[in-house]
Amino acid sequence: MAQMSIHKLLIANRGEIACRVIRTAQRMGIECVAVYSDADKDAQHVKLADEAWHIGGSAAKDSYLKVDTIINIAKKSGANAVHPGYGFLSENADFCRKCSENNIIFVGPPVSAIEAMGSKSEAKSIMADAGVPLVQGYHGDDQSADLLQQEADKIGYPLLIKATAGGGGKGMRVVESSEQFIESLESCKREAISSFGDDKVLIEKYLTKPRHVEIQVFADSHGNAVHLFERDCSVQRRHQKVIEEAPAPGLSEDTREAMGQVAITAAKAIGYTGAGTVEFLYDEDGSFYFMEMNTRLQVEHPVTEMITGLDLVEWQIVVANGLTLPLSQDQLEINGHAFEARIYAEDPTNDFLPATGKINYMGLPVTNANVRVDSGIVSGDTVSVYYDPMIAKLIVWDSDRNSALARLRGALSDFHVAGLTTNIEFLHQLASNDDFIQADLDTHFLDKHGEELTTSDPSLSDDIIAAATLYVMIKQSSQNTFDEADPYSPWNESSGWRLNEDNHHIVELVFQGQHYLITAHFRNGHFLLELDGKELKVCGELKGNKLQLDLDGHKSTVSLAEQENGLVLFKNARSWEIEIKDNSLVNLDSDSQANLTAPMPGTVIDVLVSKGDSVEEGQALIVMEAMKMEHTIKAHKDTVIAEVLYQVGDLVDEGAELIAFEEE
Numbered sequence: 244m245a246q247m248s249i250h251k252l253l254i255a256n257r258g259e260i261a262c263r264v265i266r267t268a269q270r271m272g273i274e275c276v277a278v279y280s281d282a283d284k285d286a287q288h289v290k291l292a293d294e295a296w297h298i299g300g301s302a303a304k305d306s307y308l309k310v311d312t313i314i315n316i317a318k319k320s321g322a323n324a325v326h327p328g329y330g331f332l333s334e335n336a337d338f339c340r341k342c343s344e345n346n347i348i349f350v351g352p353p354v355s356a357i358e359a360m361g362s363k364s365e366a367k368s369i370m371a372d373a374g375v376p377l378v379q380g381y382h383g384d385d386q387s388a389d390l391l392q393q394e395a396d397k398i399g400y401p402l403l404i405k406a407t408a409g410g411g412g413k414g415m416r417v418v419e420s421s422e423q424f425i426e427s428l429e430s431c432k433r434e435a436i437s438s439f440g441d442d443k444v445l446i447e448k449y450l451t452k453p454r455h456v457e458i459q460v461f462a463d464s465h466g467n468a469v470h471l472f473e474r475d476c477s478v479q480r481r482h483q484k485v486i487e488e489a490p491a492p493g494l495s496e497d498t499r500e501a502m503g504q505v506a507i508t509a510a511k512a513i514g515y516t517g518a519g520t521v522e523f524l525y526d527e528d529g530s531f532y533f534m535e536m537n538t539r540l541q542v543e544h545p546v547t548e549m550i551t552g553l554d555l556v557e558w559q560i561v562v563a564n565g566l567t568l569p570l571s572q573d574q575l576e577i578n579g580h581a582f583e584a585r586i587y588a589e590d591p592t593n594d595f596l597p598a599t600g601k602i603n604y605m606g607l608p609v610t611n612a613n614v615r616v617d618s619g620i621v622s623g624d625t626v627s628v629y630y631d632p633m634i635a636k637l638i639v640w641d642s643d644r645n646s647a648l649a650r651l652r653g654a655l656s657d658f659h660v661a662g663l664t665t666n667i668e669f670l671h672q673l674a675s676n677d678d679f680i681q682a683d684l685d686t687h688f689l690d691k692h693g694e695e696l697t698t699s700d701p702s703l704s705d706d707i708i709a710a711a712t713l714y715v716m717i718k719q720s721s722q723n724t725f726d727e728a729d730p731y732s733p734w735n736e737s738s739g740w741r742l743n744e745d746n747h748h749i750v751e752l753v754f755q756g757q758h759y760l761i762t763a764h765f766r767n768g769h770f771l772l773e774l775d776g777k778e779l780k781v782c783g784e785l786k787g788n789k790l791q792l793d794l795d796g797h798k799s800t801v802s803l804a805e806q807e808n809g810l811v812l813f814k815n816a817r818s819w820e821i822e823i824k825d826n827s828l829v830n831l832d833s834d835s836q837a838n839l840t841a842p843m844p845g846t847v848i849d850v851l852v853s854k855g856d857s858v859e860e861g862q863a864l865i866v867m868e869a870m871k872m873e874h875t876i877k878a879h880k881d882t883v884i885a886e887v888l889y890q891v892g893d894l895v896d897e898g899a900e901l902i903a904f905e906e907e
């Protein structure tokens with residue numbers, strides 16, 4: 244059957260997945276149509292698309308879930324296909340049906356497959372008939388409490404009650420004993436009704452130490468189906484994935500092959516086409532059980548792309564165009580190892596409570612063949628209450644698991660977000676955890692290790708104090724010429740020392756309510772910082788937004804971003820949001836304001852004025868070199884030079900008078 248191929252694609256989604264789909268479609272020469280809500284009017288997916296249409300209010304139900312509005316915009320814009328991404332309408336059978344009624348290609352499976360997998364209990368019945376292994380359980384229509392209790396007692400405890408319409412970890416209850424069953428059943432049903440509008444449940448044996456292993460499948464409309472191997476998504480919080488990897492560590496070739504074949508059987512059982520994921524519980528004894536099938540592209544699909552070298556969105560479009568799968572099973576192989584870490588605006592120390600607010604600054608690790616960042620957010624964007632607070636997905640690849648983990652730790656250290664709380668430090672601690680490194684995984688990994696992964700020192704260490712103080716001193720010396728176009732390179736422009744300052748400065752830093760009062764002295768080639776009777780010898784250079792710090796001979800690099808009232812420092816995947824008090828840089832023993840003194844020891848490298856010259860405020864007078872950097876010293880007012888006291892090449896002590904001005 245000949246079918247017109249996709250020439251214009253509407254992406255019925257937002258955020259990173261909309262951006263990710265647009266990139267592939269545009270590379271394939273397909274025009275892209277974005278849709279957006281009020282909150283997303285300046286979002287990246289809107290900018291990236293060839294055209295974008297406003298579809299309503301910020302809440303998803305007023306925009307991204309409006310089936311008819313989106314279909315109408317597809318028609319108006321001339322899009323002949325829709326990609327639903329994940330979430331929102333991606334598993335909505337009604338939306339899929341309306342697409343085909345309007346001759347719009349739905350980039351996904353047929354309606355019947357979505358419907359078949361839409362209910363966890365029906366999905367299980369279909370899979371049982373197809374011979375797919377299931378966890379022992381009850382998924383029948385009779386929902387009377389008595390019957391469910393009887394079935395539960397037959398299965399034994401612990402067991403799990405699941406809302407059949409559930410998803411996203413919601414509507415599940417673990418029951419430890421027969422006595423607790425009815426109470427858990429009622430609470431599960433209440434949550435299911437309010438979240439999914441349907442209180443039907445199934446019950447099944449609760450495996451106590453399983454892994455979550457899922458198989459990526461792909462099928463075309465010509466009867467071909469392949470699997471693209473597995474992903475391990477065992478590290479979960481509240482039954483939601485945190486870090487995913489491919490392949491699953493320690494999975495034998497036989498199990499992989501068996502799981503892959505079962506997944507293909509499952510896909511074929513429902514006449515599947517396109518990309519789908521068959522999720523399994525993989526038990527300690529090596530047995531595995533079908534959990535559910537997700538009839539869409541998954542958040543974690545990039546790890547599969549990294550180990551296969553394929554673009555799954557491209558495959559989706561190929562299949563949606565009615566073509567055959569690009570490769571057969573024997574042409575597919577696993578290459579290396581990949582991780583994906585979901586970077587969220589959330590607080591791991593407070594039960595992963597979502598955070599919202601403006602991202603003042605976002606600095607990404609260098610991306611290349613080993614490191615990929617999928618994001619729909621840039622510096623200045625807001626993480627709103629309306630959508631999932633995921634900031635980005637960080638995906639890394641290397642030839643083996645340990646090397647990939649090293650990449651992950653490195654890239655997390657270079658992932659900098661200022662303005663709101665993120666899980667970056669938590670992810671880094673997770674990637675550094677011995678049991679995680681040993682791949683000792685199961686779905687309770689975070690229940691076991693959560694606490695040790697969420698501790699962080701609430702006080703400032705010496706190197707952070709030194710870095711912040713050094714930065715304040717550097718900023719102070721260059722504040723007259725700060726280059727807005729390149730805000731992190733104050734040294735690129737000539738800088739003017741403030742006139743007539745004495746060589747003692749007080750810098751006050753505030754971190755998590757604690758105040759740090761530091762006295763900074765200029766010394767030959769460095770600063771001496773005094774703090775609580777301790778002395779720190781500090782020098783350094785600022786390159787871009789990286790401060791190369793030398794603290795008592797120990798060199799290290801700290802990254803930074805400016806913020807209102809202060810700065811954020813980044814090091815080893817940690818960040819410190821530090822307030823700099825307004826009264827910082829108070830001069831002690833302030834001298835007479837009459838003449839110009841050297842603020843620090845250095846060498847005069849240029850003298851631009853001579854005795855008797857009239858100078859204007861801001862005019863360059865002398866250029867000094869100190870701490871390997873040049874500083875242009877400027878006049879602080881309109882005045883006349885009475886005397887120049889140093890020549891080119893002279894060494895100058897701190898506080899020395901450089902130029903005398905005539906009295907008014």
Ligand code: ADP
Nearest residue numbers: 378403409410411412413448449450455482686
């Ligand atoms: P959802 O659709 O909400 O994501 P799933 O059925 O996919 O729910 O299950 C989510 C997670 O819950 C799984 O990844 C696994 O960690 C856990 N889980 C589900 N079923 C069982 C079970 N029978 N025994 C143990 N853990 C389970």
